[in-house]
Amino acid sequence: xxxxxxxxxxxxxxxxxxxxxxxxxxxxxxxxxxxxxxxxxxxxxxxxxxxxxxxxxxxxxxxxxxxxxxxxxxxxxxxxxxxxxxxxxxxxxxxxxxxxxxxxxxxxxxxxxxxxxxxxxxxxxxxxxxxxxxxxxxxxxxxxxxxxxxxxxxxxxxxxxxxxxxxxxxxxxxxxxxxxxxxxxxxxxxxxxxxxxxxxxxxxxxxxxxxxxxxxxxxxxxxxxxxxxxxxxxxxxxxxxxxxxxxxxxxxxxxxxxxxxxxxxxxxxxxxxxxxxxxxxxxxxxxxxxxxxxxxxxxxxxxxxxxxxxxxxxxxxxxxxxxxxxxxxxxxxxxxxxxxxxxxxxxxxxxxxxxxxxxxxxxxxxxxxxxxxxxxxxxxxxxxxxxxxxxxxxxxxxxxxxxxxxxxxxxxxxxxxxxxxxxxxxxx
Amino acid sequence: xxxxxxxxxxxxxxxxxxxxxxxxxxxxxxxxxxxxxxxxxxxxxxxxxxxxxxxxxxxxxxxxxxxxxxxxxxxxxxxxxxxxxxxxxxxxxxxx
Ligand SMILES: Cc1cc2nc3c(=O)[nH]c(=O)nc-3n(C[C@H](O)[C@H](O)[C@H](O)COP(=O)(O)OP(=O)(O)OC[C@H]3O[C@@H](n4cnc5c(N)ncnc54)[C@H](O)[C@@H]3O)c2cc1C
Numbered sequence: 001x002x003x004x005x006x007x008x009x010x011x012x013x014x015x016x017x018x019x020x021x022x023x024x025x026x027x028x029x030x031x032x033x034x035x036x037x038x039x040x041x042x043x044x045x046x047x048x049x050x051x052x053x054x055x056x057x058x059x060x061x062x063x064x065x066x067x068x069x070x071x072x073x074x075x076x077x078x079x080x081x082x083x084x085x086x087x088x089x090x091x092x093x094x095x096x097x098x099x100x101x102x103x104x105x106x107x108x109x110x111x112x113x114x115x116x117x118x119x120x121x122x123x124x125x126x127x128x129x130x131x132x133x134x135x136x137x138x139x140x141x142x143x144x145x146x147x148x149x150x151x152x153x154x155x156x157x158x159x160x161x162x163x164x165x166x167x168x169x170x171x172x173x174x175x176x177x178x179x180x181x182x183x184x185x186x187x188x189x190x191x192x193x194x195x196x197x198x199x200x201x202x203x204x205x206x207x208x209x210x211x212x213x214x215x216x217x218x219x220x221x222x223x224x225x226x227x228x229x230x231x232x233x234x235x236x237x238x239x240x241x242x243x244x245x246x247x248x249x250x251x252x253x254x255x256x257x258x259x260x261x262x263x264x265x266x267x268x269x270x271x272x273x274x275x276x277x278x279x280x281x282x283x284x285x286x287x288x289x290x291x292x293x294x295x296x297x298x299x300x301x302x303x304x305x306x307x308x309x310x311x312x313x314x315x316x317x318x319x320x321x322x323x324x325x326x327x328x329x330x331x332x333x334x335x336x337x338x339x340x341x342x343x344x345x346x347x348x349x350x351x352x353x354x355x356x357x358x359x360x361x362x363x364x365x366x367x368x369x370x371x372x373x374x375x376x377x378x379x380x381x382x383x384x385x386x387x388x389x390x391x392x393x394x395x396x397x398x399x400x401x402x403x404x405x406x407x408x409x410x411x412x413x414x415x416x417x418x419x420x421x422x423x424x425x426x427x428x
Numbered sequence: 429x430x431x432x433x434x435x436x437x438x439x440x441x442x443x444x445x446x447x448x449x450x451x452x453x454x455x456x457x458x459x460x461x462x463x464x465x466x467x468x469x470x471x472x473x474x475x476x477x478x479x480x481x482x483x484x485x486x487x488x489x490x491x492x493x494x495x496x497x498x499x500x501x502x503x504x505x506x507x508x509x510x511x512x513x514x515x516x517x518x519x520x521x522x523x524x
Binding site: 034035036039040041042043044104105106107109125126127128144160161163173174175176179181183185186230232239242243246247248249250254258271272273274275276277278 | 434435436438442444445469471472473474494495496497498500502511512514516518519521522523524
């Protein structure tokens, strides 16, 4: 039986990045992906942030299947009867090296896996890793059905549900309170219609986030990304709260599609796919042990994902952690030491990179984002305030500050707003 | 094939997806435990509505499963035997 230097489980961004780096450095690498092709099992919202991949594959956007470049970000507070939005556009985001890339995973992950093969690794798609091999208490390879594949190191990049990290003794199951459930529809529309509706030219793209009634006040939000010929429209909702409220994401997505803000944007469109996936959202508080003898855990499997409420960065974190895992494996190979001690270098590398630094900077964000007032109260408050300011009702006007004060008093108290702002200051 | 008021039903949505169905189910549930369960959180947790409570019984159909793993972590009774489908089977996203 051929022995591999490294086995990677999972052909998402984390697994592909790590296999790519190791193969380029000359290691004998085997990557397993349970989907028929890399990407077949993966869905997401849609905006990828590029610096790490640009480091790995310079100017990747020239060959990768990019749908559009994000040049417009909208944050919309959605109330029952309307919405209040912040609309940001940048001409700088419109030129290389760009900032955000709107991607569809079934195509993008497939492209990354192709690069991994070109770098010299073997990509075994349609193969589900079922178990780990152990030797002297250390991970020493993987099992697919009855077949054994020994290796010096196993990189676990098997995503949020990582049953293998559990088998390696690195983590226990993630809890529903720490997870968001994402559901999405891809809705086809002609390219020109998309560009007109979203005020875009050429390859410009819009990333729109919604907070408020779209999740019926539950922690989470809505998203809409413009692809070339389709829209990605979906919701992410904290799983624990969803179930406690006896609501279903599938119903809320239908409701969202019928909100007047959304229905006009998707009008005439044809749904072509419905997908769902979990997101580990509690940051450092849920991060498992990252290394054990013979194995490292990367990306979503290790909850290495940043959600600040304003941005969700997962794929670039996955790539950065995959690259750090690969570097750790290369150094371990040099020393021929794959013990837990030697592999603890991985955590050190993550601490030196933005991955653990950002998660540390925003360590208060996950708890802050559980505050229901963000979703239930503030979008309505903003709506009422601006409605009162813009409305002309034939009565003498009150001063703007007076209007704001009265509405706040009716809805809540100044003290709780100040307290929430104080917490926000520390968290995000 | 939209239903009334332009609402897409879950079966209609799942029918748009591409699956390579395996005849053997990758998830199995214990009928006894589930029928006796007073909470049935799986019904709300499953985005594909694979779990339904009909005529006093919990029914589960694996065919529409999106393999998200929500039911696995939501079940408080250990009634769900959960695995991913065999390699190459199950949901096969064309967009993602
Ligand atoms: C609704 C939603 C919206 C999101 N939006 C964004 C966004 O806009 N921007 C962003 O950066 N991030 C976003 N994310 C997060 C991002 O998708 C993840 O952080 C990222 O995909 C993690 O990469 P990964 O490689 O760790 O895991 P994954 O992408 O999940 O890849 C894991 C791979 O392992 C394979 N696998 C699993 N088990 C096995 C096994 N036993 N054997 C073989 N193969 C296996 C899977 O099939 C899969 O291909 C979003 C996520 C969701 C759900």
